[in-house]
Amino acid sequence: xxxxxxxxxxxxxxxxxxxxxxxxxxxxxxQNIYVYGKNEAQKxxxxxxxxxxxxxxxxxxxLIVIEGSGINxxxxxxxxxxxxxxxx
Numbered sequence: 001x002x003x004x005x006x007x008x009x010x011x012x013x014x015x016x017x018x019x020x021x022x023x024x025x026x027x028x029x030x031q032n033i034y035v036y037g038k039n040e041a042q043k044x045x046x047x048x049x050x051x052x053x054x055x056x057x058x059x060x061x062x063l064i065v066i067e068g069s070g071i072n073x074x075x076x077x078x079x080x081x082x083x084x085x086x087x088x
Contacts, residue, residue, distance in 0.1 A: 005075055006065040009085040011057045018082055019054060023047045025077050031068035 023044075026033055033044040037059040044050045053062075066074055078085060 003069060003071050004065065004067045005071050005078075005087070006063055007078060007082075007085045007087045008061055008063055009082070010060055011054045011062055012060075013084045014054065014082070016051060016054065019050060020047065022077070022082060023050055026066055026068075026074065029068055029070035029074065031066050031070065031074065034065040034067070036063040036065070 023033070033050065035042055035044060035050065035053045037053070037057050039059075040053070040057070042049065042053065044053070075087070078087065
């Protein structure tokens with residue numbers, strides 16, 4: 001089973017509190033988070049970096065990639081808590 005999952009999202013349709021919870025969930029598993037937009041890509045080291053990306057992204061569609069252990073649990077978390085995303 002691969003230790004990676006990705007999903008697409010529109011930054012304007014998501015609530016920040018959901019992403020704060022999501023970041024905390026991924027941190028518990030020590031997962032790596034990468035965010036990609038049209039003109040920007042970065043590894044997220046802190047919650048503030050993820051929130052800045054979401055707040056200041058002008059793209060209609062972005063991609064988040066999560067890497068590490070607990071991917072099945074993360075997939076379940078995303079499907080239950082982040083309703084406006086498309087799993088890639």
